[in-house]
Amino acid sequence: MAHQVAPNPSHLSAANLADYIERARTLVPQLKERAAATEELRRLPPETEEQLHASGLFRIMQPARVGGAELDYVSVVDIGEELAKGDAAVAWNVTNLGTHHWMLGMFEQAAQDRVWDHDPDALIASSFVFPAGQARRTNGGYIIKGRWPFSSGVDSSGWNMLGAIVAPENDTQAPELRIFLLPDSEYTIIDTWHTAGLKGTGSKDVEVADTFVAEDMTLAVRSMAGGETPGSAINPGPIFRLPVFALFPFVLSGCALGNAQACLDDFVASTRHRSSKYNQAKLSDFQSTQIKIAEAGARIDAARRIMRSICLEAMEDARANRVPDLLNKTRFRRDGAFSVGLCTQAVDLLFAASGAGGLYSSGHLQRQFREAHAINSHIAFNFDAAGANNGRVELGMPSENTTL
Numbered sequence: 403m404a405h406q407v408a409p410n411p412s413h414l415s416a417a418n419l420a421d422y423i424e425r426a427r428t429l430v431p432q433l434k435e436r437a438a439a440t441e442e443l444r445r446l447p448p449e450t451e452e453q454l455h456a457s458g459l460f461r462i463m464q465p466a467r468v469g470g471a472e473l474d475y476v477s478v479v480d481i482g483e484e485l486a487k488g489d490a491a492v493a494w495n496v497t498n499l500g501t502h503h504w505m506l507g508m509f510e511q512a513a514q515d516r517v518w519d520h521d522p523d524a525l526i527a528s529s530f531v532f533p534a535g536q537a538r539r540t541n542g543g544y545i546i547k548g549r550w551p552f553s554s555g556v557d558s559s560g561w562n563m564l565g566a567i568v569a570p571e572n573d574t575q576a577p578e579l580r581i582f583l584l585p586d587s588e589y590t591i592i593d594t595w596h597t598a599g600l601k602g603t604g605s606k607d608v609e610v611a612d613t614f615v616a617e618d619m620t621l622a623v624r625s626m627a628g629g630e631t632p633g634s635a636i637n638p639g640p641i642f643r644l645p646v647f648a649l650f651p652f653v654l655s656g657c658a659l660g661n662a663q664a665c666l667d668d669f670v671a672s673t674r675h676r677s678s679k680y681n682q683a684k685l686s687d688f689q690s691t692q693i694k695i696a697e698a699g700a701r702i703d704a705a706r707r708i709m710r711s712i713c714l715e716a717m718e719d720a721r722a723n724r725v726p727d728l729l730n731k732t733r734f735r736r737d738g739a740f741s742v743g744l745c746t747q748a749v750d751l752l753f754a755a756s757g758a759g760g761l762y763s764s765g766h767l768q769r770q771f772r773e774a775h776a777i778n779s780h781i782a783f784n785f786d787a788a789g790a791n792n793g794r795v796e797l798g799m800p801s802e803n804t805t806l
Contacts (some may be wrong), residue, residue, distance in 0.1 A: 419477050425457045426484035433488030434664075437602070437769060444595055445557045445604030446495055455523055459485075459496050464503035465637045468518045472639055475649065476713035482656025483706070487664040490773040491602030493657040495555040498603075501653045502526035502563060505621075506583070507642050508631035512618040513583055517561060527559035529608065530647075530805075532579050535566025543616040544568065546582050551594070554605040560586050562608060565623075579623035579804060582615045589613075599776025623647065623805050628725035640720035647805035648731035649716055651738025651782040655709050658777045662702050662745035665770040669752045670695060694755045698748040705741040705748075712737055731806045732792040739788040742778055749774040 433440075433450065440447055446454075454460055462477050464470020471477075478497045485493035506514055506526060517524050535548030546566055553562060561583060568578040592607040625631050628645035673695075676685045685691050712734055719726055726734070753771045761768060781787065791802050 418471060419473055419480060422459065422462055422471060422473065422477065423480055423484050426459060426481050429453055429457065430484065430488035433485065433492050434766070437489045437491075437766070440489060440491060440602035441769070442601075444601050446492065446555065446602065450492060451558055454492075454496060460500050460523070460525060461503060462500050463507075463641060464500075464522070465507045465514075465639070465642075467636065468514075468522050470503060470522075472641065474713070474717050475641055475644055475652070476710055476717070478653055479656040479659065479706075479709045479713055482654070483660035483663065486657045486660025487667070489602065490657045490661040490770075490777065491600050493660055494600060494603045494654060494777070495558070497653055497656060499525050499527065499555045499559065502528055504641060505563065505581075505626070505646060506633075507637040508626055508633045508646075509583065509621050510618040510632045511636050513621075514633065514636070516619070517583075521560070524561060525555065525559040526561040526563055526583075527553045527556040527608075528563040528565075529553045530563075530565040530581070532565040532567050532805075535564055535582070535610070537566040537568045537580065537582065537615075539568065539571060540614070543614055544580070544582065544620060545612055546584075546615055547610055547612045549592070549607055549609040551607050552605045553591075553608045554603045556591055556606050556608060557604050562586065562589055564589075564608070564610065581621045581623065581626075583619045583621075584610065584613065584615060597776065599772035599774075599779075627806065628720075629723070640717060643720040643723065643725075644716055645726060645731060645806070647803075648726060648734045649713070649738075650805075651735060651742070651788075652709055652713055654777065654780065654782065655705075655738055655742050658742040658745040658774065658783075659702065659705055659709060661770055661773050661777065662698075662705070662748045665749050665752050665767065665774075666695070666698050666702060668766055668770075669698075669756065691755060694751050698751045701744040701748040701751075705744040708737050708741040708744075728801055728806060729792075729795050732788070732795045732801060732803070735782070735788040735803065735806075736785075736792040739783045739785040742783040743785055746774045746778040 461470040462473045466472040482493045482497040485496055529550035529552055531550055534550040537544045537546040550564055564582050566582060568580050570577055589608045589610045592609060595604055595606045626646040629643055673685050749771055756767055795801050
């Protein structure tokens with residue numbers, strides 16, 4: 403069930419985005435065929451990683467000055483959707499690792515040069531579970547330690563962005579949220595990723611023991627709240643003025659969208675010719691089947707419109723040098739969680755309508771069901787958390803999300 407990509411405000415960006423979507427589309431059949439092996443490996447297979455590097459898809463939001471595509475933010479939704487039609491775990495790693503190039507473009511030039519002068523294709527993993535890390539100031543930088551969960555794509559990456567809380571130096575200061583960029587020689591990977599879904603993301607733990615990180619290899623979260631950043635002098639493009647954590651759900655929401663769309667496409671294709679094993683009645687003749695297809699499709703289409711409209715709105719703000727206020731930032735988080743919930747509901751409808759046939763491990767449906775719920779379990783898609791915080795701000799109370 404093909405859908406039309408809504409026009410982008412910039413014709414040039416739209417043309418470039420269409421090219422990268424097509425690059426992703428050509429990989430889908432191979433990703434789908436390789437999905438079971440990717441799950442078994444619990445990380446990106448070398449051949450998949452090689453194809454993704456060759457396609458340039460890891461570099462969709464990297465600054466153009468170092469050879470990246472520097473696409474508009476909506477690209478993470480559109481390209482994530484396309485890749486997830488083949489394998490949601492692969493899509494998760496591509497959009498996740500790809501947006502770390504975007505975030506690195508906000509760091510001081512010294513950090514960017516250290517990574518990209520050596521290898522512009524370098525992959526950077528992350529864990530933004532800030533309470534997992536503790537840091538303290540010292541001469542020229544920080545001493546950091548901690549153990550972080552959910553570092554997706556870490557086996558493929560030579561670097562890692564780790565969030566930590568910096569202890570105040572005196573009673574008049576508040577703790578600070580800061581991101582630390584470390585090479586793989588300075589952290590240990592701990593293989594904890596034995597899961598029911600998103601197995602191929604390899605989202606393992608990483609541990610750091612009292613390591614020095616230079617000041618220019620760090621970035622305060624408050625510097626990523628929208629507008630100018632330490633990297634603005636060399637990366638003046640509008641995507642580098644976006645509020646990072648306000649838009650964080652959309653880094654990964656396209657994975658839920660593509661997974662749900664693939665589930666619907668597969669269900670429709672099989673139902674057209676499928677008959678009940680008990681009475682040989684054509685399932686396509688059942689009105690209940692027709693209604694479930696319509697309801698699932700409506701939820702997926704509504705989710706796509708929400709995801710893309712937020713990204714396009716944010717780009718318009720960035721081009722006009724407008725920073726969204728706190729209420730709008732909480733609305734972005736709310737709608738990101740809500741739209742992924744719609745995708746999960748669509749998959750649940752189709753899984754229930756498939757009967758026992760959806761249970762076979764040889765089919766794609768059981769994987770799509772597991773992936774949908776694994777994606778939905780991410781804190782960014784917890785509607786209770788995002789919705790409650792939006793409601794608090796609507797009511798004039800302070801935000802509980804300190805990254806905004």
